[in-house]
Amino acid sequence: MSALLLLFLEFLKMGALTFGGGYAMIPFIEETVLRHDWMTTTELVDFIAVSESTPGAFAVNISTYVGSEVEGLLGALLATVGLVLPPFLIIILIAKVYERIKSNTLVQGAMLGLKSTVVGLIAATVLSVGKTIFFSEGINAAVFQSAEFYVSLGIFAAALFLLLVKKLSPILIIAGSAVIGILFGYTGVIKV
Amino acid sequence: MKQKFKLYLQLFLTFIKIGAVTFGGGYAMIPIIENEISVKKKWIGGDELLEVVAISETTPGPIAICAATFIGYRLGGIPGAFCATFGVVLPSFLIIYLISLFLRAFEQLEIIRYAFFGIRAGVLALLIKAVISMYQKCPKNLVAYLIMAASFAAVAFFSANVIIVILSAAVIGIAATLIAEKAGKKP
Numbered sequence: 001m002s003a004l005l006l007l008f009l010e011f012l013k014m015g016a017l018t019f020g021g022g023y024a025m026i027p028f029i030e031e032t033v034l035r036h037d038w039m040t041t042t043e044l045v046d047f048i049a050v051s052e053s054t055p056g057a058f059a060v061n062i063s064t065y066v067g068s069e070v071e072g073l074l075g076a077l078l079a080t081v082g083l084v085l086p087p088f089l090i091i092i093l094i095a096k097v098y099e100r101i102k103s104n105t106l107v108q109g110a111m112l113g114l115k116s117t118v119v120g121l122i123a124a125t126v127l128s129v130g131k132t133i134f135f136s137e138g139i140n141a142a143v144f145q146s147a148e149f150y151v152s153l154g155i156f157a158a159a160l161f162l163l164l165v166k167k168l169s170p171i172l173i174i175a176g177s178a179v180i181g182i183l184f185g186y187t188g189v190i191k192v
Numbered sequence: 193m194k195q196k197f198k199l200y201l202q203l204f205l206t207f208i209k210i211g212a213v214t215f216g217g218g219y220a221m222i223p224i225i226e227n228e229i230s231v232k233k234k235w236i237g238g239d240e241l242l243e244v245v246a247i248s249e250t251t252p253g254p255i256a257i258c259a260a261t262f263i264g265y266r267l268g269g270i271p272g273a274f275c276a277t278f279g280v281v282l283p284s285f286l287i288i289y290l291i292s293l294f295l296r297a298f299e300q301l302e303i304i305r306y307a308f309f310g311i312r313a314g315v316l317a318l319l320i321k322a323v324i325s326m327y328q329k330c331p332k333n334l335v336a337y338l339i340m341a342a343s344f345a346a347v348a349f350f351s352a353n354v355i356i357v358i359l360s361a362a363v364i365g366i367a368a369t370l371i372a373e374k375a376g377k378k379p
Contacts, residue, residue, distance in 0.1 A: 015252060016252050025254070028354045049308070052315075054291065056211055056288070057284070084253070084257050087258050088253075090253070092270060094251065095265050109367070112335065114365065115326070115330040117358055133316055155310050156317055159314040181309040184306070184309075190306070
């Protein structure tokens with residue numbers, strides 16, 4: 001299969017099968033980009049930060065980015081069109097009948113399943129991203145003696161507190177984390 | 193004819209504006225859509241906007257796309273839907289395409305490597321917040337908890353295919369709801 005067609009079809013699948021939008025799509029995106037070697041988990045995490053700092057929906061942004069990385073401008077176009085096409089067509093089809101189908105038992109049952117699975121899937125992504133950040137060299141004694149581990153842990157704990165308790169916006173969290181990374185980098189505490 | 197063309201153009205331009213100013217996407221864009229579409233243009237009412245959000249949640253795809261398509265379709269049929277959706281995607285498409293041209297070279301710079309080292313730990317916190325907010329929107333009952341746990345275990349420990357997990361969850365949700373309905377109560 002040509003690389004362009006593959007990009008189009010993979011993002012078409014993503015557009016058709018991910019409910020909830022935003023981060024709900026990350027588990028699916030992670031699985032797809034890893035399977036095709038389009039990105040590593042670390043590159044995906046970096047791109048989440050890029051996407052939070054630029055306008056637009058995450059899923060659209062990552063389709064454009066992966067498409068461009070793999071096949072240039074045409075790849076970016078095909079991946080983005082692939083992602084947008086399913087929701088576009090589905091909304092047009094159901095816009096008129098939505099009132100009638102929303103209380104349908106099948107729709108409600110499917111939503112129960114989909115909303116629940118998304119929680120479990122994103123939790124699995126948290127685990128794999130966490131492993132990449134803290135234990136990229138595996139879990140061993142050396143990790144717990146490295147400054148990098150404790151700096152990451154400190155940034156993570158502070159970010160979580162500021163997000164959940166102080167309700168800071170994601171973009172401020174990213175900017176703050178970047179500044180702390182730069183400070184520890186130039187003072188020679190961490191080596192990356 | 194001329195009036196229709198004007199509507200398409202307005203839809204396109206309004207959604208370009210929405211697409212260009214909503215950082216982070218998702219629910220962050222709802223208040224901005226509300227301001228542009230209901231308050232300024234009076235194209236649809238506030239209660240209809242809630243309906244748009246509900247529809248976006250029941251259908252696949254990013255909320256921004258679903259909302260643009262729905263509002264465009266309501267106002268201008270299929271061409272309207274096309275103009276609104278094209279508009280909402282265009283700004284981020286151009287920005288991300290430009291970024292993709294230099295991101296890898298940019299990441300080689302020392303200062304950017306340090307910045308991303310910090311950022312990665314911050315992003316992990318963003319992901320945990322996403323799990324919490326998805327959990328809050330989810331029904332709280334035994335079936336839901338079982339699906340959450342099984343989906344997590346399947347992907348985290350058994351590297352299960354995500355498509356199969358998503359489809360199975362939908363089927364189990366439907367089966368549980370049908371069984372509960374037969375038994376005459378909510379699951």
